[in-house]
Amino acid sequence: MKWISFLVTGPEKQLQAFQLDAMFHVELFDRRGQTVRCRAFGDDGGQSAFEEAVELAKKNDVTVQNLVTTNEVVSQKTKKLGRRASVTITENREEYPIVHLASHGMKWGK
Secondary structure, three states: OOEEEEEEEOOHHHHHHHHHHHOOOOEEEEEEOOEEEEEEEOOOOOHHHHHHHHHHHHHHOOEEEEOEEEEEEEEEEEEEOOOOOEEEEEEEEEEOOEEEOOOOOOOOOO
């Protein structure tokens, strides 16, 4: 199943109001400070749920940014697990294009 990952940022009151409104439309995945990472699912790849979340973000005056993982490798580590087994962990660069910038101007990233 495909989904759309995005970030929502804002002051505490607005962010909580968004979370209450959006909890039945998207998955509120985790939170760091004033930013919530969300995922939109659905038969259409999450597009309808994402569009609903953007409307709720506008209503609650919070910023929405897409969470885009690029193919550019930032770091990579390989760890041996046994005689023949190993695992490689790769971290790719992320970008955060703004979908809706709220009046307070808060956003995630640089």
